[in-house]
Amino acid sequence: MKSAKPIYTIGHRNPDTDSICSAIGYAHLKQAMGENVVPARAGKVNAETKYALEHFKVEKPVLLTDLYPRVKDVMLDSKIVVRQHDTLRRLGEVMREHDLRSVPVTDSKGVMVGIVTVSDLAKRYFQELGMQNLADMRVRYRDVIAATDSKVLVSGEEGDFIKGNVRIAAGSISMIKNIINENDVVLVGDRHDETLIDIVNQGISCLVVTGSGRVSADVIEAAEAKGMFVLSTPYDTYTVARLINQCVPIRRIMHENPVCFKPLDMLSDIKGTMDETNYRNYPVVENGKLVGVVSRDNLMVPEREQVILVDHNERGQAVEGIEEAKIVEIVDHHRLGGIQTSEPIFTHAEPVGCTATIVANMHWQKDIDIPASIAGLLLSAIISDTVLFKSPTCTEYDKKTAQRLAEIAGVDINEYGMEMLKAGSGIGDMTPSEIAKNDLKEFQIGDYRIIVSQISVMDTKEVMDLEPQLIDAMQKICDHDGFDMSLVMVTDILEEATYLLFTGSPKTLIGEAFKKDASGTHVYLPGVMSRKKQIIPPLSEAVKCISK
Incomplete structure (x- = not known):
């Protein structure tokens, strides 16, 4: 019997800290409520999230690259x-x-x-029309003994393979001698001692006396002298012949x-x-x-994976194969993106700065304690999504929740927050392609499929020095995956500003949304830090104007 499949709680593709930590936090809540829920992730853990997981000594969630039904299901x-x-x-x-x-x-x-x-x-x-040459079949004497329920009267080497054919001793002794060869296995009924001794002296390897026939001491003595087997079986000769044929190895x-x-x-x-x-x-x-x-x-009706979506609700951002899974819940803080379900589900969405804020308060509303390690991860998510409360998406609810979580986790918000943001702010050995896909999310804005990535740094220069290579990588993503535009937010944590790199078309969408000259490959947006609140809404409004 197969054990019950778990429900996976999982964030969006190219996961950020909120996506990972909220999945872990919500899985903890559901487990505390007695449900078999396992945290999962839809992509690689970034440097910032890695810092948080290692600081609070929590394992990475299981990686689910897709939800397509597989043989294991x-x-x-x-x-x-x-x-x-x-x-x-x-x-x-x-x-x-x-x-x-x-x-x-x-x-x-x-x-x-x-x-x-x-x-x-x-x-x-069907091949049993004649007795088989057992030498070709690698049949062992011990298998013959077991198959025929024989009593061993004289023992040879049980591990040895039979080297001859199976012969049935019927008729006169002269006829029998004519068909018997050296090393054969001979099946014989109740015969006179002289006949049995004559058969033994033919140099056979095994004498099988069927029907529990009598075997005298003289016959046994003669067989022992030859070093051969003598077996006594209760079955008749025909049955023994068939049973020996069944000793062929699989x-x-x-x-x-x-x-x-x-x-x-x-x-x-x-x-x-x-x-x-x-x-x-x-x-x-x-x-x-x-x-x-x-x-x-x-094969026709596999049991679908059950998933809880956290920190997203748009099909384009969900793990590959989401259409093959059964969505049972959504917990999110973004705009509603049109995922359809086959039946009503539990949905919890709030206009706050971070999904982890919702998850933490759901614990408290159900009087479920949050362990220090889980509190630390939920705090990390809030710090990340609100950029240490500097983002315009941040609410008082986020700040109060973060303070309570920090007390449980035993950390100073500002000190820990700066260390975590620093850990994730450098590009390290990231390639231009990896930067272009960092925290990538897909949006349908009007008639356009647009992807928006974001990387937060302490110094934007190291990223902007790679602008030509970045633009090339962004265009390749558009060409390969059929997107109309690729945008990358290079957000300066200290300056609270963003360089918005863009490629694809229509570029007029950028100019209309941000009232900037979009003839190049980037615009500078002071005060902009939030994709959700400061990038997507202006683009959504701008598309209405340029499509008129």
Whole structure:
């Protein structure tokens, strides 16, 4: 049985500190309420967020690059397997007991080596028209002993492989001698001692006396002298012959190199392979080991991932494959962006400076204590989103919440806040492409698909010195992903101002929105720090004017 899947709480792509920390904080709230909720992230953790996580000793959330259904979502436990050295009799027992039509085959270490189907077993039985040369099948004496429920009267080497054929001793002794060769396994009913001794003296490797026939001391003595097996089985000769044929190891009839899938393979990618091969079950392998099976019968209606969106509510900003998931809640502080759900859901949105402000107060409203580490992360998110309360998006509610969180976390807001902002303010070894995608969010503004990234620094010069390379990287993103415009906010934390770099069209949108000369590749916007409140609203109004 598969365990219940968790609900993921996750922020937007290219996550910032609020997106990561609010996901962790809200997961804590839901867990305290008894729900199986796990924090996740939709991208790489930036330097600022990394500083906060390490300072408060909290692990990064699990990375979800997309929510497309994968093999792991429909995979069944593979507790029913057979080993390659197991016999066909064992295979038949497993198939009957569990009503299976195919069974994965592994070696002794659990490494996947093949698959065997009921059709393979049936083909083997059709081959029973004549006794098989067991020397070619690598059948062991110990398997024959087990399959025929034999009592060992004289023991040879049980681990040895049978080197001859299986012969049935019927008719006169002269006829029997004509069909028996050295190393054969001979099946014989209740015969006179002289006949049995003559058979033993033919140099056979094993004498199987069927029907619990009598075996005298003289026969046993003769067999011991030859170093061969003498077995006594309760079954009749015909049954014993069939049982020995079932001692063939599974690896002799299995399909080697079967069609396998990996847990992270997307269902959309494997359907074509399933249609071409048309098997019922397929092994799922990871690092060579069998971890499960996927059945074509379970492929049609996989259980969808359940997600809680925090710090965003627009499809363009959500993790890839969000349309394949079931959104169960939204907690956000941005404009409503038009995500559609199949049924009513819980939504909590407030016009505050940070989602973490909402998350913290939801804890207190439900009388759930916030641990110091979680309080520290929620505080970090507020400091980041409000740029230490300098952003125009900051409210008194944010400030009061931050103060209460700082007391729980045991930190000085200004001292810790400046250290965290410094940690995230340098570009370090970031490439122009990475800067162009930093904290990237996508917006539909009028008829235009626009992306707006933001990087906050103490000194804008190190970024602006890269302006030509940045513009080139921004244009490549537009060309590759089909955006109309790419904007990058280079925000000076100390000066409380932003250089807005832009590429694409229409550039008149920039000029109209900010009343600036947009003939170049950037405009300087003193007092501008907030994308949400000072960039997107003017652009939304400007698009109405230029489209008239």
